Amino acid sequence: QTVVTQEPSFSVSPGGTVTLTCGLSSGSVSTTYYPSWFQQTPGQAPRTLIYSTDTRSSGVPDRFSGSILGNKAALTITGAQADDESDYYCVLYMGSGIWVFGGGTKLTVL
């Protein structure tokens, strides 16, 4: 059973830059996994930030960007703001219609 890995927690200073990653317990993430990123604040539905590695969803500011870094998918937030403090989830396409989410990263802005 392939596990999608994310950092459990991360912190960033206001105005700073942070890169969250999304990996596999076995193997490397590539564009063929169509990595996507979602933001969720407590009690709210998730919001799509990035899909297909690096395409920003409608209305998402350009300080959110997606990429492949080494053997992982990455979400970079530049100029972090207080309201970026959220849980961030990635999801990877495993083929045959199956998607697997990572466990999520809790981002603190302080």
Next chain:
Amino acid sequence: EVQLLESGGGLVQPGGSLRLSCAASGFTFDSYAMRWVRQAPGKGLEWVSGISGSGTSTYYADSVKGRFTISRDNSKNTLYLQMNSLRAEDTAVYYCAKAYSAGAARSIDSWGQGTLVTVSS
């Protein structure tokens, strides 16, 4: 504007059944694949099931395969999730989600607000 409105959640006993619905508007429903994603209390997101735009292809997570059935009625712009043999571990908020195009490899671009399913005696 895309709108996804889930309904049908509630309290059900272990072994029971429930059918969730998701009423969609603001887009050409049959042109897009749809997904169900759930989130247990205090836990992360879990992909549950997906269906193609035409409804001819369906996909399931191992955790629900054989118990849950996804379907859609394109004439009513509605997505369904029939859940049978429910277990305590199925307790979660269930989100309806729209893919950004028709294919299985297309991720989610829009989410509903979710409906809570509680499995308990």
